[in-house]
Amino acid sequence: MYLRKGGCSMKIDKSLMSGSTTLLVLSLLSGEEMYGYQMITELARRSNHIFDLKEGTLYPILHGLEANGLVSVRERKSEEGRTRKYYRITRKGRKALDARKEEWVAFREQVDAVVNSASLA
Amino acid sequence: MYLRKGGCSMKIDKSLMSGSTTLLVLSLLSGEEMYGYQMITELARRSNHIFDLKEGTLYPILHGLEANGLVSVRERKSEEGRTRKYYRITRKGRKALDARKEEWVAFREQVDAVVNSASLA
DNA sequence: TAGTATACATAGATGGCCGATGGTTGTCAA
DNA sequence: TTGACAACCATCGGCCATCTATGTATACTA
Numbered sequence: 126m127y128l129r130k131g132g133c134s135m136k137i138d139k140s141l142m143s144g145s146t147t148l149l150v151l152s153l154l155s156g157e158e159m160y161g162y163q164m165i166t167e168l169a170r171r172s173n174h175i176f177d178l179k180e181g182t183l184y185p186i187l188h189g190l191e192a193n194g195l196v197s198v199r200e201r202k203s204e205e206g207r208t209r210k211y212y213r214i215t216r217k218g219r220k221a222l223d224a225r226k227e228e229w230v231a232f233r234e235q236v237d238a239v240v241n242s243a244s245l246a
Numbered sequence: 247m248y249l250r251k252g253g254c255s256m257k258i259d260k261s262l263m264s265g266s267t268t269l270l271v272l273s274l275l276s277g278e279e280m281y282g283y284q285m286i287t288e289l290a291r292r293s294n295h296i297f298d299l300k301e302g303t304l305y306p307i308l309h310g311l312e313a314n315g316l317v318s319v320r321e322r323k324s325e326e327g328r329t330r331k332y333y334r335i336t337r338k339g340r341k342a343l344d345a346r347k348e349e350w351v352a353f354r355e356q357v358d359a360v361v362n363s364a365s366l367a
Numbered sequence: 368t369a370g371t372a373t374a375c376a377t378a379g380a381t382g383g384c385c386g387a388t389g390g391t392t393g394t395c396a397a
Numbered sequence: 398t399t400g401a402c403a404a405c406c407a408t409c410g411g412c413c414a415t416c417t418a419t420g421t422a423t424a425c426t427a
Contacts (some may be wrong), residue, residue, distance in 0.1 A: 141353050144261030152364040162405050171363050172356040182384050232262050233354055235293040242292050243273040264414055283374050303415055
């Protein structure tokens with residue numbers, strides 16, 4: 126991997142990432158079809174380089190999503206002649222995404238609730 | 247464990263929890279000293295029962311925090327005669343909490359950024 | 368005095384993510 | 398034209414956080 130290093134140097138504990146990866150990947154795909162490497166660079170860009178997804182993380186996830194019918198794959202030759210695997214979110218995938226979003230919102234709100242309730246005491 | 251079951255039935259993917267547990271525990275302790283079992287019930291209460299921390303999760307974490315000097319412990323006999331282990335956050339623990347909070351805010355904001363940027367496209 | 372809730376503790380299994388590694392193809396400068 | 402580098406896909410072993418299951422002891426209460 127040769128991702129350009131952005132200016133942001135804040136490191137997020139890896140374990141915080143756990144569980145949100147699928148949400149992020151499906152979110153990316155909900156806008157347009159993308160290929161793996163592109164998701165990594167796009168995710169880094171959109172998150173101000175907070176998320177530096179590893180290939181060893183992404184590809185198994187994509188295969189899992191495909192196995193569960195949440196994304197579909199097709200090989201496409203780009204204008205430059207390079208053949209890539211493009212992933213597209215399915216209807217089932219959009220449902221799963223909605224569910225994940227709800228989960229995320231609930232999780233986020235309750236973490237904040239605990240953190241804030243404590244700082245008030 | 248015999249925690250009362252609350253009305254909320256939404257289940258959060260366990261893996262989302264990863265990494266936030268220490269933040270939550272330290273947040274609880276930042277308000278007052280508490281004992282283990284109390285943290286579990288308090289966390290459930292303050293999070294509308296979204297977080298149902300298990301004893302098998304909490305106690306190893308507390309021991310780790312103590313080993314790292316982020317919390318201190320003392321045995322105290324409550325009025326009812328029961329002896330409990332009360333955990334108190336240390337100065338070092340407060341610093342760690344501040345760092346964790348910053349991490350959490352950055353993480354939260356960037357997840358939202360990705361999720362929202364996709365839904366706009 | 369039996370049952371239930373409180374309270375602390377640990378070992379083993381599970382599952383997600385990462386580091387390491389390897390391969391192929393396209394590009395560009397020397 | 399060739400060699401280095403970038404783009405791109407892929408897998409495996411291991412780590413680490415959490416859960417499940419289990420064990421223990423004490424206090425309250427019916």
